[in-house]
Amino acid sequence: MKWYGYGYVDEIIVQREDQTLHKFKEGDFPRLNLRDIEDFLLLLVQKKLSSLEQDVIFDLNVALRMFTRRVVILKWVEDLQLGVKSYQKKRNRLMRLDELYKFCDETLTSVRNVLHDIVNNLRMKYLSKRKWSNLDRKRSCIMIKAIDQQLFERRLLRNLEKFVGGREYRNDFRLLERTI
Known part of the structure; x- marks a missing residue:
């Protein structure tokens, strides 16, 4: 179901270099390595996800951007907590x-x-x-x-x-x- 032009990623199947298939959902992002998220973003930017539909690519893009914002904000909060307590x-x-x-x-x-x-x-x-x-x-x-x-x-x-x-x-x- 899409509201305001945004849907969620049901499931994406990606084949890596070692020819193994991996299934990802939007809920799996926090458990993934940050390098995997970076690889997803690179694939999106380089437009190498041609096997997926445009709607799925758009939803993946939005989900990855939201997740990276969350990671960046959490990193800032962690840095502030470790900084000088003022x-x-x-x-x-x-x-x-x-x-x-x-x-x-x-x-x-x-x-x-x-x-x-x-x-x-x-x-x-x-x-x-x-x-x-x-x-x-x-x-x-x-x-x-x-x-x-x-x-x-x-x-x-x-x-x-x-x-x-x-x-x-x-x-x-x-x-x-x-x-x-």
Whole structure:
């Protein structure tokens, strides 16, 4: 049954390179690998689903777009949950030492720079106007050391992957020199 020009995909049978037939329904999308969804989208864009009717192709296209939007939104929500927990817009930021692995390098670097300014008692516009106590400075020093250690370990692992052959250097040898 179609309402407003949209129907749902009953069942699609696809033959892969290994000559096996696979049946897919719209309800199976969450259980599929994302590469399978990507393959479906490529087949749609390249118009290689000529054996299917136009209505089925249109329904598959709509279903795949809706599913990819859902996946993207879920990924954004997951990234936000792993990010810096911020309350009252840019106040009361909380970052725990045992959760540093959740943050990307750029976030850790920017937090490290702010903490460095607090330790050195620098007056910056982005910092609050309050006077930082010695306890705040000691905590900032501990956090800076932990962030430096986390960034160092990540650089070391990246360079090890490159050395073993997991990644290409892409003509950027500064990372290798920085770790050595």
